[in-house]
Amino acid sequence: METLDALKYRKAVRKYKKEQIKDTELETILAAGGIAPVGMGDYASIHVTVVQNPEILKKISSAVKAAVPEMNAPDPIYGAPTLVVVSSKPNERMPTIGDFNTGCILENMMIAATDIGVGSIFMLLPVFAFTDPLLVSKLKIPSGFKPLATMALGYSDEPAVSKELKNKFETTILR
Template sequence: MEFLDFLKQRRSYRKYTGEPVKKELLDQIVEAGLLAPSGRNIKPEELIVVTDPELLTQLSQCRKAGSQMLEGAGACIIVLGDEDKTDVWVEDCSNVILTMHYMASSLGLGSCWIQGRNRISSTEESTEDYIRNMVDFPKNLRLEALLSIGHIDQTLPSKEVTEELLNKVHTLKY
């Protein structure tokens, strides 16, 4: 499959079967994320792989809205960045998440980026503090996002580049 065709078929999935994701598949997703580009190859990311259904249910409340799919997911990966290593940890961690999202899709799994940085949990504390209290990560690590992963319970249509999107492209000047 051509990469552009792959991108057209790639979607964010929010409904899963609840079936566990095999460790071998999660290992491949993590490996892909660790191979993502990083400014000056500093690699500030730290990943926490969660497969416990009880913890996934608790994590589904890490935001007021937009994280509930974790309750039915087979796994999630919490992506943290070490802000002491670089001031571009957000960008570097974003590369990691996107690469893992693509890898999950290439393996026939669904996934969805759940933004964590600068978000509020269902308990009115920051999403970062909510998750830190659950999985106990150090203060120098900052939450960027979570990636829900699971066997898809739906099929979404492919996307195409529309005229509206093409109008966002400018040549030489705006």
């Protein structure tokens, strides 16, 4: 698939098949995240956790429901068989750089996933589940790292539809 086609077909998937994605697909998606731009090339400030254990996924889903009771989805991770958690070490000099790095990494991963036929959705809500020390210990996030965002992965149970490539923002061009 061409890059612009992957961008046009990428969507927030909220319904997944139960089938787990292939290891080769996961490796490709992770490798795409690994070539994302990261501030000052500090890849050591990033940690990626991949959760495919159904028991842990259920605990995360339950923890999100408890932390955000107003969320009315039956499953806050939409039944996805894989959850990717991106964590970053805090940086005193540039406090928001971890957020930007995480966004770049996850965007690369989502475009790569679309390219190979894997559905995805960027999610912030599961981060609220990571206040439970027992759950965090199951995720094996290294000390000093803070989870910033997550992405669900799986085969979409929704049809792929191409969007029109167009600018939706108010834009000012200064020449």
